[in-house]
Amino acid sequence: MANAPDLMAESAVLAEAPDPMRPRLFRIAKFTHNTHDTFTVALEDLETGAGIGFRPGQFNMVYLYGVGEIPISISGDPQDRSVVIHTTRAVGTVTKAMRSMRKGDTLGLRGPYGVPWPVDRARGRDVVIVAGGIGLAPLRPVLYHCLAHRNEMNKLVLLYGTRSPVDILYREELESWRARFDLDVYVSVDRGMEGWHGNVGFVSTLIAKAPFDAGNTTAYLCGPEVMMRVCATELIKRGVPDHELFVSMERNMKCGIGFCGHCQLGPVFICKDGPVFPYPRMRNLLSPWEL
Amino acid sequence: MDDLTRILKGLPFFEGFADEHLALLVGCARNERATAGSFLFREGQDATTFYLIREGSVSLNIHAPGQGPLIVQTVSENEPLGWSWLFPPYTWHFDARVEQDARMVVFDGLCLRTKCDKDPVFGYELIKRFSRIMTQRIEALSFQLMDVYGERS
Numbered sequence: 001m002a003n004a005p006d007l008m009a010e011s012a013v014l015a016e017a018p019d020p021m022r023p024r025l026f027r028i029a030k031f032t033h034n035t036h037d038t039f040t041v042a043l044e045d046l047e048t049g050a051g052i053g054f055r056p057g058q059f060n061m062v063y064l065y066g067v068g069e070i071p072i073s074i075s076g077d078p079q080d081r082s083v084v085i086h087t088t089r090a091v092g093t094v095t096k097a098m099r100s101m102r103k104g105d106t107l108g109l110r111g112p113y114g115v116p117w118p119v120d121r122a123r124g125r126d127v128v129i130v131a132g133g134i135g136l137a138p139l140r141p142v143l144y145h146c147l148a149h150r151n152e153m154n155k156l157v158l159l160y161g162t163r164s165p166v167d168i169l170y171r172e173e174l175e176s177w178r179a180r181f182d183l184d185v186y187v188s189v190d191r192g193m194e195g196w197h198g199n200v201g202f203v204s205t206l207i208a209k210a211p212f213d214a215g216n217t218t219a220y221l222c223g224p225e226v227m228m229r230v231c232a233t234e235l236i237k238r239g240v241p242d243h244e245l246f247v248s249m250e251r252n253m254k255c256g257i258g259f260c261g262h263c264q265l266g267p268v269f270i271c272k273d274g275p276v277f278p279y280p281r282m283r284n285l286l287s288p289w290e291l
Numbered sequence: 292m293d294d295l296t297r298i299l300k301g302l303p304f305f306e307g308f309a310d311e312h313l314a315l316l317v318g319c320a321r322n323e324r325a326t327a328g329s330f331l332f333r334e335g336q337d338a339t340t341f342y343l344i345r346e347g348s349v350s351l352n353i354h355a356p357g358q359g360p361l362i363v364q365t366v367s368e369n370e371p372l373g374w375s376w377l378f379p380p381y382t383w384h385f386d387a388r389v390e391q392d393a394r395m396v397v398f399d400g401l402c403l404r405t406k407c408d409k410d411p412v413f414g415y416e417l418i419k420r421f422s423r424i425m426t427q428r429i430e431a432l433s434f435q436l437m438d439v440y441g442e443r444s
């Protein structure tokens with residue numbers, strides 16, 4: 001009997017382990033409208049009054065009672081554990097319901113989940129961050145990380161593309177980043193209008209203009225798949241090694257922790273093997289484009 | 292080497308151009324400046340020139356009925372602007388508005404076309420470069436039209 005498993009002790013441990021499918025309650029401490037269809041919530045744990053630790057690129061499963069549960073990346077500063085920040089674009093049932101919430105309302109969170117951006121890889125290298133549309137939100141923690149460890153890397157470049165000037169996310173922050181001497185920020189919109197004096201053109205056209213040493217660059221890309229594919233191709237054309245490119249993938253999710261198979265893409269589960277992947281692993285899985 | 296030759300030699304657009312071809316280009320080129328808010332050309336005007344922007348930026352605008360001008364592209368440092376001088380009916384299809392004070396090299400289209408006809412190797416080198424730019428621009432415009440940041444349908 002000496003080697004028999006202690007079933008009583010094991011079941012006691014299991015009973016105490018938190019149920020990975022049960023959300024924790026968070027209160028909206030701050031609600032900000034960013035653009036006509038995007039908004040940011042700062043959340044505090046109802047029990048602790050604080051946020052959670054996370055690594056850039058990780059996401060939470062956000063649960064709205066009676067509506068549904070969706071994956072949303074954490075878009076705050078990984079150094080700041082006082083709140084959890086999510087920036088969301090209202091596109092459908094859950095995200096639109098979330099947009100109608102207000103300060104003081106509660107929602108559920110599970111996480112943080114997923115493979116983060118490999119930010120340590122950037123040490124001693126140039127860093128190029130390429131974001132499209134709401135894709136800037138999952139990349140903002142990378143930028144915060146890089147700025148907090150600025151002396152560890154060489155050039156730091158942000159290339160951001162979006163639909164039109166009214167869709168520009170984090171406008172004020174972009175302005176303050178642009179004013180820094182240690183960060184090159186390029187913004188381009190697909191459609192310009194009167195009063196817009198910045199770049200107009202697909203975000204990929206910024207790659208040839210930006211100053212970085214391609215052979216010694218690590219690049220992080222997030223946005224629509226077509227955009228990531230086109231930009232990855234341009235970066236490789238400029239000389240960035242393909243294994244130095246990282247992309248963040250999106251698929252609908254249910255469990256968020258590798259149980260249900262809902263997020264399967266080819267041989268991988270986006271929730272547990274990703275959402276961040278080395279580009280060579282995703283090259284043939286990203287949506288193709290034909291011209 | 293005169294100033295203009297040195298400037299053209301340093302522009303990526305003319306990378307790999309033979310010296311004798313650069314000399315042909317210089318014969319048709321001049322330096323110019325334009326201030327923000329001015330127009331280099333307007334839709335429907337004769338297209339007699341092309342531009343290589345050295346500093347500043349220029350936007351290309353189209354007018355959709357019932358709407359204000361829509362900016363479809365901006366051209367900035369080291370980029371060429373305009374290929375309508377190459378093909379009949381030699382008219383501009385856009386307005387080109389200077390967004391940030393610009394310095395540029397301006398090429399006389401008729402002068403260049405005449406030299407292209409006389410020296411087909413020179414003409415081929417020039418057309419090769421414009422074809423590459425046109426392909427890139429059409430590709431970028433297609434992605435802009437795809438509205439990739441719109442809602443998934």
Ligand SMILES: Cc1cc2nc3c(=O)[nH]c(=O)nc-3n(C[C@H](O)[C@H](O)[C@H](O)COP(=O)(O)OP(=O)(O)OC[C@H]3O[C@@H](n4cnc5c(N)ncnc54)[C@H](O)[C@@H]3O)c2cc1C
Nearest residue numbers: 070071072073088089091092093094095250251275442443
């Ligand atoms: C790992 C991960 C991280 C994510 N991070 C973020 C984030 O930080 N911010 C954010 O806003 N979103 C993010 N998303 C996307 C987000 O999960 C979806 O937008 C959300 O699930 C949509 O749910 P819904 O109920 O509102 O829409 P649904 O009711 O499910 O869909 C309604 C309509 O919206 C369309 N739609 C659904 N998703 C998207 C989308 N992503 N883009 C455009 N149209 C869409 C559908 O095709 C459908 O037409 C992330 C997704 C993943 C997998």
Ligand code: FES
Nearest residue numbers: 256258260261271
């Ligand atoms: S969402 Fe369930 S396995 Fe990924």
